[in-house]
Structures are given as structure tokens and as C-alpha cells.
Amino acid sequence: MSEEKMLQGKVVVVTGAGRGIGRGIAIMAAEHGAKVVVNDLGGTEQGDGADQIPAMEVVKTIADAGGEAIANFGNVANADDAGQMIEDARSNFGSIDCIVNNAGILRDVIFHKMSEAEFDAVIAVHLKGSFNVSRAAAPYFREQQSGSFVHMTSTSGLIGNFGQANYAAAKLGIAGLSRSIALDMSRFGVRSNCISPFAWSRxxxxxxxxxxxxxxxxxxxxxxxxxxxxxxxxxxxANAAADITGQIFVVRNNEICLMSQPRPIRNLQASEGWTPETVASRFGPAVKSSLVPLERSGDVFCWDPV
Structure with missing residues (x-):
């Protein structure tokens, strides 16, 4: 008797699955037994246009390998489209078990030149999109007392990068969203984690x-x-990770890192309370050696991955 596949019987929605990271996840999920909704609007990396071909090609790749998949061409930034992704999963495969929030766009601009439209567009796809799809699945996860979310964050938000205030804000927001989902839904057996991927993509x-x-x-x-x-x-x-929730991981080639999350590292107490002058004379000097330097992602991840 062959060993059961890790995602056998699971129904998975993967957003932005027509290319790159999402495509790789959708295909591997299917290889491990999942029935997959391959969502992709098919726009450019800036979020313009639409093309059904990428999602359809991934569906064909999965089907040719003996798996099961359907395509969905909705826009994660639209709540109704997000709801339809979940309904497509349920109507075609009978349930919804897992969400991978991967869809994204870029509008890189140095901060003082960034327009409101450039900021809003990136927030809408990454952060609001992750909320929309997760929120649409949440009632079903609660009802069945199980479910798993995987969201894509980025070291551009966790650490920092030039010219990506919109992207960094969205990606750090996703880390907070994931943590909050993990806390709110743990009582229902639902898990939520983040991956910060290093990978060549559009x-x-x-x-x-x-x-x-x-x-x-x-x-x-x-x-x-x-x-x-x-x-x-x-x-x-998968159920193999049943005890892992609220975490952030980094993947770089063959390397996986568990990331730290903000916690107090230094504190001072003044029994008489603080004034601006005592903050300047006591607190400032005391924490100076512990301040987080102004670094970019590449400064922190400065070693070559294996």
C-alpha cells in the first residue's frame, strides 16, 4: 500500500498561481494530492491588463500529470472575486481547506515621489487581497474546525529596502494580518503562517x-x-504542520530560516516618571547600543545561500 500524499484530499486555492512562486506551489500541491484552484488575473507585474493563458497553462500542467485543478481569473483586490474563488473551490471540489495568498504587483518608486495611486494599488493587491481571500474562506474553516493559510510576506517589509514603501508597508501588514488570524482562529483549529521568499520572478x-x-x-x-x-x-x-501557526519563515534557495518577531530588548524604568530631558540623558544613551541599524534586506541576508 502506497504512503498517503501530504495534501491528499485537500482543496487548495493559490492566488497569483499562473507564474513564478504561485505556479510552483500550485503544481507541487497537486503532486502531493491536493485539488487546486489556480487563480491568476494574468496582469503585468505592475498589475495592468489581464490574460487567462498563464492560469490555464498551469491547470493543463497539473492535469497532464494526473492531478486535478481548475482556473479562476478573479482579482484578489475585489472582495466579490475573492468570494468566487472560494465558491469555485467548493462547487467543483466539495470543500475548501487551504489558502495560499501569493498574488502581488510592484510599483517601485522612491518615497518622496510616490503617488497615492502607486501606494494604493500595491496595498490593494497584497494586503487587501490577502484579507479578502482569507476572509472569504474563514467561515468555512470555522465551521469545519480546520484550515491553513500561507501568506507571502517579504524582507522588504520585515527588514527594509529602497524605493518600496508601498510594497514594504503591504508585506509587513501581511505579517500582522497573519499573526492576528492565527490568534483569532486558533480556537477553531485554523493555522496561519507567512513565507518570505527569495526567488527570481517578474x-x-x-x-x-x-x-x-x-x-x-x-x-x-x-x-x-x-x-x-x-x-x-x-x-x-499539511496536517504534518498542525502545531505551527503565527510564524514567519524565509526561504533562500535550499535554506529555510525561522524569523524573529518584535519583542522588547531593552527597558528602563524611572520611579519618578520621565521628562524629555531625562529621556535624553538616561534612556537615549542606555539603548543606543541596542538600536536596530538602518539596513536593507541584502545587508542582513549577506551570506550566499546553499
Whole structure:
């Protein structure tokens, strides 16, 4: 008797699954027994346009390998479209068990030149989109007392990067959203975790390559294929990860990191209370050596992944 596959019988919605990381997760989920809703609007990396071909090609790839999948072309930024993704899963496959919030766009601009439209568009797809799809699935997860969310965050938000205030705000917001979902829904047996992926994709493809150092960094990232993210995502969706929730992981090629989350690192108490002057004379000097430096993602993840 063959061993049961890790996602056998699970129904999974993967957003932004027509290309890149989402495509890799959708295909691997199907390989491990899941029935997959392949969602992709099919727009550009800036979120413009629509194209049904990428999602349909992923569905065909899954079907040709003996798996089950359907395509959905909805926009995660639209709550009605998000609800339809869940209904498509239930009407075609009978249930909904897992969500992978992967859809995203980029509108990179240095902060003082960023328009409200450029900010809003990225927040709408990444953060609001993750809320919309998760919220649509939540009542069914609560009713069946099970379910798993995997959301895509980024070290651009967790650590920082140039020219990505909109993207960083959305991605750090997703980490908070995931944590809150984990807390609110743990009583129903529902889990929520984040992955921060390092992988070459259309979005990462917008990284500047004007200097030798930038070109060298991009060459290293190009070795990190989107498919490298899928094993952790499949594991986090599966019952094998039943005791893991509210966490943030980083995947870099063959390396997986568990990330820290904000906690107090230094404190001072003044029994008489504080004035601006005593804050300046006592607190400031005391915490100076513990302040978090102004670093970018590449400064922190400065070693070559295996």
C-alpha cells in the first residue's frame, strides 16, 4: 500500500498561481494530492491588463500529470472575486481547506515621489487581497474546525529596502494580518503562517542592475528558482504542520530560516516618571547600543545561500 500524499484530499486555492512562486506551489500541491484552484488575473507585474493563458497553462500542467485543478481569473483586490474563488473551490471540489495568498504587483518608486495611486494599488493587491481571500474562506474553516493559510510576506517589509514603501508597508501588514488570524482562529483549529521568499520572478526582476554589485546580487537571486519555495508551503498547508501557526519563515534557495518577531530588548524604568530631558540623558544613551541599524534586506541576508 502506497504512503498517503501530504495534501491528499485537500482543496487548495493559490492566488497569483499562473507564474513564478504561485505556479510552483500550485503544481507541487497537486503532486502531493491536493485539488487546486489556480487563480491568476494574468496582469503585468505592475498589475495592468489581464490574460487567462498563464492560469490555464498551469491547470493543463497539473492535469497532464494526473492531478486535478481548475482556473479562476478573479482579482484578489475585489472582495466579490475573492468570494468566487472560494465558491469555485467548493462547487467543483466539495470543500475548501487551504489558502495560499501569493498574488502581488510592484510599483517601485522612491518615497518622496510616490503617488497615492502607486501606494494604493500595491496595498490593494497584497494586503487587501490577502484579507479578502482569507476572509472569504474563514467561515468555512470555522465551521469545519480546520484550515491553513500561507501568506507571502517579504524582507522588504520585515527588514527594509529602497524605493518600496508601498510594497514594504503591504508585506509587513501581511505579517500582522497573519499573526492576528492565527490568534483569532486558533480556537477553531485554523493555522496561519507567512513565507518570505527569495526567488527570481517578474517582481524581483525589477531590481536595479546598474552597478557590478547589483548585477552580482541579481545573478545570485536568479539561481533561486520559484520552485524552491513550494516544499515549505506544502508542508505548512499539511496536517504534518498542525502545531505551527503565527510564524514567519524565509526561504533562500535550499535554506529555510525561522524569523524573529518584535519583542522588547531593552527597558528602563524611572520611579519618578520621565521628562524629555531625562529621556535624553538616561534612556537615549542606555539603548543606543541596542538600536536596530538602518539596513536593507541584502545587508542582513549577506551570506550566499546553499
Amino acid at each position: 517582481l524581483i526582476g525589477t531590481i536595479p542592475q546598474g552597478t557590478d554589485a547589483e548585477r552580482e546580487r541579481v545573478a545570485k537571486i536568479q539561481q533561486m528558482t520559484p520552485e524552491k519555495i513550494a516544499p515549505l508551503a506544502v508542508y505548512l498547508l
